[in-house]
Amino acid sequence: MFDTIIIGTGPAGISAALTLKQLNKNFLWIGSKNLSYKINSAEKIRNYPGLSNISGNEMKNIFLKQINDMGIEILDGQVTGVYDLSTHLAVLCNNEQYEAKTIILAMGVEAIKPISGEVELLGQGVSYCATCDGFLYKNKDITVVSSSKGFEHEAKYLASLANKVNYIGLYKDINMDLDNVNIIKGMPQKIEKEDKKMKLTFKDQVIESDGIFMLKEAISPSVLVPGLETKDGHILVDREMKTNINGVFAAGDSTGRPYQYAKAVGEGNVAAHSVVNYLNNLK
Amino acid sequence: MFDTIIIGTGPAGISAALTLKQLNKNFLWIGSKNLSYKINSAEKIRNYPGLSNISGNEMKNIFLKQINDMGIEILDGQVTGVYDLSTHLAVLCNNEQYEAKTIILAMGVEAIKPISGEVELLGQGVSYCATCDGFLYKNKDITVVSSSKGFEHEAKYLASLANKVNYIGLYKDINMDLDNVNIIKGMPQKIEKEDKKMKLTFKDQVIESDGIFMLKEAISPSVLVPGLETKDGHILVDREMKTNINGVFAAGDSTGRPYQYAKAVGEGNVAAHSVVNYLNNLK
Numbered sequence: 001m002f003d004t005i006i007i008g009t010g011p012a013g014i015s016a017a018l019t020l021k022q023l024n025k026n027f028l029w030i031g032s033k034n035l036s037y038k039i040n041s042a043e044k045i046r047n048y049p050g051l052s053n054i055s056g057n058e059m060k061n062i063f064l065k066q067i068n069d070m071g072i073e074i075l076d077g078q079v080t081g082v083y084d085l086s087t088h089l090a091v092l093c094n095n096e097q098y099e100a101k102t103i104i105l106a107m108g109v110e111a112i113k114p115i116s117g118e119v120e121l122l123g124q125g126v127s128y129c130a131t132c133d134g135f136l137y138k139n140k141d142i143t144v145v146s147s148s149k150g151f152e153h154e155a156k157y158l159a160s161l162a163n164k165v166n167y168i169g170l171y172k173d174i175n176m177d178l179d180n181v182n183i184i185k186g187m188p189q190k191i192e193k194e195d196k197k198m199k200l201t202f203k204d205q206v207i208e209s210d211g212i213f214m215l216k217e218a219i220s221p222s223v224l225v226p227g228l229e230t231k232d233g234h235i236l237v238d239r240e241m242k243t244n245i246n247g248v249f250a251a252g253d254s255t256g257r258p259y260q261y262a263k264a265v266g267e268g269n270v271a272a273h274s275v276v277n278y279l280n281n282l283k
Numbered sequence: 284m285f286d287t288i289i290i291g292t293g294p295a296g297i298s299a300a301l302t303l304k305q306l307n308k309n310f311l312w313i314g315s316k317n318l319s320y321k322i323n324s325a326e327k328i329r330n331y332p333g334l335s336n337i338s339g340n341e342m343k344n345i346f347l348k349q350i351n352d353m354g355i356e357i358l359d360g361q362v363t364g365v366y367d368l369s370t371h372l373a374v375l376c377n378n379e380q381y382e383a384k385t386i387i388l389a390m391g392v393e394a395i396k397p398i399s400g401e402v403e404l405l406g407q408g409v410s411y412c413a414t415c416d417g418f419l420y421k422n423k424d425i426t427v428v429s430s431s432k433g434f435e436h437e438a439k440y441l442a443s444l445a446n447k448v449n450y451i452g453l454y455k456d457i458n459m460d461l462d463n464v465n466i467i468k469g470m471p472q473k474i475e476k477e478d479k480k481m482k483l484t485f486k487d488q489v490i491e492s493d494g495i496f497m498l499k500e501a502i503s504p505s506v507l508v509p510g511l512e513t514k515d516g517h518i519l520v521d522r523e524m525k526t527n528i529n530g531v532f533a534a535g536d537s538t539g540r541p542y543q544y545a546k547a548v549g550e551g552n553v554a555a556h557s558v559v560n561y562l563n564n565l566k
Binding site: 011014015018019021022046047048049050051052053059062063065066069070237238239256257258260262263264265266267268269270273 | 546
């Protein structure tokens, strides 16, 4: 059992990981080995103390070097659920279950609100995780709604399995030039299920397929963690970054504005220290 | 009138200043042109995201360069009072008064608790500010209690005015080798006033002089800001870094543990954004 599992590899998760490593805690860190697509695509950051007038890509490389230098590893994966087992906590990731005494939620904020039907049909034709559920759709038709370019490799993986992929990219410069991929423009409005078929409705058309993958940087926290208190899509925390669930802490954009590197880094640090205090009180 | 006055040049103040500069706010920043004696003397910092395995002195130089590059200036001074004038706020510094719509308190945490009589006799023989009150003691005998090596230059200034200086340095490697300076060892316990003479009591002796200077990195926040709510020496703030006084925000070590660079930087950023929201609501 881990002391803690950190979910998210943006600035809040990085700060928590560096501090927990320094404090010799036994933790699992889940996210992307490439850290954060959002950092990587930031043009210029001017107000982060210590890194003057830096591009997001340079910042990402500095963070990656620091993480490597401290010997910290990242598990590349998509968390699909966090469960309170009362004596401890469980995290579902890539169809594996990991257990821990505490959890730090640092998965960022959802850029796009869930559409009608999305949360209700999760696990019943709607999936957030290509790696987890892709195999269910071998030689079938699927629809992929992707919030950023960073998910194109996952969509390509799905295309390698599926018969046909309808691809809706909610960003610029889509590069999904594959024979069985059909690029669709527009903003999806709702998801419905009818006779085992999934229907995705746009303003002017309806796309039918066997399954819908919603690929996004961050999943709505209340969907990811049943029972978690949120307000306007943000996790409610106190000054120690405690949530309403015992042993679950949160940090970074997921807890609210300002969406800033410095704020995220500060909260990751505080969450790590609160985890350590919590573990000490367990003894 | 300034939009805001930032008090303190440690990581929280630096973060607030960088963000307010980027947001084009008209602010005054009071502290030390050398930033923070505490940063400068830190041995190695490992868990600050972006600056890997760095000494305090290197970190200080990186911060100074970033501040200079952005064209931000620091007013070298010791704040001796912050007052709520109901329509706006006033800050007393080096015997000058500065006015602002908001204030960010980022003056760090007091390493040493006030001793008995210190706060009660402030302005009546006890002073926190060599630059402000030194001239009152020309050719007189004074006692200086200094919490860190960083104050030796102020103590030397006092020695250049006074007849005689009793110097109590609460740190290692005291270097105050001047003819009229008498180094005294031990921990002061209380201050009393009797027949216009100030008496500083130690376990085994009593030192008498005309005035006592308590030189420390941070003044107790409730002494500095009358009416400010504190708990165990820390300023009470909410998640937006608001204090109980309208327009007064706080950030960094002054608001509580963990005493960490990342936490301070995060809170300075949040305080700056809260100031901007507050100013927008004034319009």
